[in-house]
Structures are given as C-alpha cells and as structure tokens.
Amino acid sequence: GAKDAWKKIVVCVVSDGRAKINPRTRALLAGMGVYQEGIAKQQVNGKDVTAHIYEYTTQIGMRIKNDVVQLVPKQQPVQMLSVSRRRIRRRSTLT
Numbered sequence: 001g002a003k004d005a006w007k008k009i010v011v012c013v014v015s016d017g018r019a020k021i022n023p024r025t026r027a028l029l030a031g032m033g034v035y036q037e038g039i040a041k042q043q044v045n046g047k048d049v050t051a052h053i054y055e056y057t058t059q060i061g062m063r064i065k066n067d068v069v070q071l072v073p074k075q076q077p078v079q080m081l082s083v084s085r086r087r088i089r090r091r092s093t094l095t
Contacts, residue, residue: 012081018052021084024069031071032058034080054082 013029015021018040021029029035034056042049061075 006077006079010079010081012083014083014085016085018084028062028069028071029054029080029082032056032060032062032080034058034082040084049086051086052084054080054084056080 013025013034018026026035026037030037034054036054040049040052057077057079059073059075059077061072061078063070063072
C-alpha cells in the first residue's frame with residue numbers, strides 16, 4: 001500500500017570521483033547517512049577499486065531556508081545509493 005510506497009524508489013547519486021563532488025553536496029550526503037569520509041579503500045585483495053558504493057535507508061530529510069540547507073529528522077524513509085566512480089573508462093559502465 002501507500003504506507004510502503006517508499007520501498008519501491010531508490011535515489012541514486014553518481015559522481016566521477018569523490019574529489020569532484022561539491023563539498024556541500026558531500027556534507028549533505030554524510031548528514032543523511034549515505035556517505036562516510038575516510039572508509040573508502042584504494043585496493044581490495046590486491047586489485048584496484050573502480051567504484052565506491054554507499055547504501056543507506058535514511059529518515060533524514062532536508063529543507064532549504066534562506067539559501068541554507070537544514071537537515072530534518074524523522075521523515076519518510078528514503079533508500080539512497082551513492083556511487084563514486086574511481087576510474088572513468090566509459091560513461092555507460094562502472095567496470
């Protein structure tokens with residue numbers, strides 16, 4: 001039903017590397033719980049990482065007031081994915 005409609009939607013933010021994300025955007029994603037600074041690894045099992053994927057179901061919303069973004073707790077849940085590509089080979093893949 002309508003109560004669980006949020007489970008059918010996933011918001012995905014894709015960026016071409018963490019350094020290219022606007023610092024305010026990165027701070028907002030961190031405030032919502034979908035991004036954590038300092039946990040990404042450059043290699044896993046001796047292989048270079050091609051993308052970092054963060055997933056979180058947040059209940060933190062946002063409101064803009066006088067050009068200031070405010071985080072608002074206890075909102076409708078939102079399933080969030082943040083994908084940060086490390087190496088850009090082709091626009092259509094994350095290989």
